[in-house]
Amino acid sequence: MTLEAFKNEVLPGKNKYFRFAYSITNHRELAEDVVQEVLLKMWDHRIDLVDVKNLEAWCMRMIRNLSIDKLRVKANQNESIEKASGHFHFDPSPLEYTISNEIQNMIGNLISELPAKQQEVVKLRDVMGYSYQEMAEILEMDINTVKVTLFRARKKLREQLIDLNIHGAERA
Numbered sequence: 001m002t003l004e005a006f007k008n009e010v011l012p013g014k015n016k017y018f019r020f021a022y023s024i025t026n027h028r029e030l031a032e033d034v035v036q037e038v039l040l041k042m043w044d045h046r047i048d049l050v051d052v053k054n055l056e057a058w059c060m061r062m063i064r065n066l067s068i069d070k071l072r073v074k075a076n077q078n079e080s081i082e083k084a085s086g087h088f089h090f091d092p093s094p095l096e097y098t099i100s101n102e103i104q105n106m107i108g109n110l111i112s113e114l115p116a117k118q119q120e121v122v123k124l125r126d127v128m129g130y131s132y133q134e135m136a137e138i139l140e141m142d143i144n145t146v147k148v149t150l151f152r153a154r155k156k157l158r159e160q161l162i163d164l165n166i167h168g169a170e171r172a
């Protein structure tokens with residue numbers, strides 16, 4: 001792969017790669033490191049990239065695997081992932097912003113309670129917009145397994161949201 005091809009085929013996806021790494025690590029600097037490391041590995045092995053059918057899916061799989069590895073290293077260093085997550089708390093602003101923020105946090109919390117595979121498929125499909133085929137390649141899963149996993153994750157999220165709505169209505 002030439003420098004020009006690398007610039008045209010790989011580098012345009014760096015923001016997408018960052019968002020995916022961040023969705024796994026919940027830590028900005030760690031996600032940036034993951035993306036940088038993957039892009040460097042891709043450049044170092046650019047000759048082998050000619051054989052890759054779906055370069056984006058291959059890169060996303062590398063991002064996923066390296067992000068998970070980095071999290072394991074952090075966990076082994078006895079550093080809490082929650083502490084390192086970099087969540088920021090903003091002062092309250094207008095009502096719409098607050099409500100929107102609460103809903104996003106609530107859905108994010110519900111997603112984080114799902115099993116790991118379900119979290120990944122929800123993020124890849126509903127947050128990042130990948131097709132089932134791309135998800136199957138990224139996650140190294142059968143496409144039917146991806147569909148079933150996503151169905152179960154959405155069903156669980158729907159049930160949790162309905163349950164929260166019912167309990168919220170009872171309190172009001």
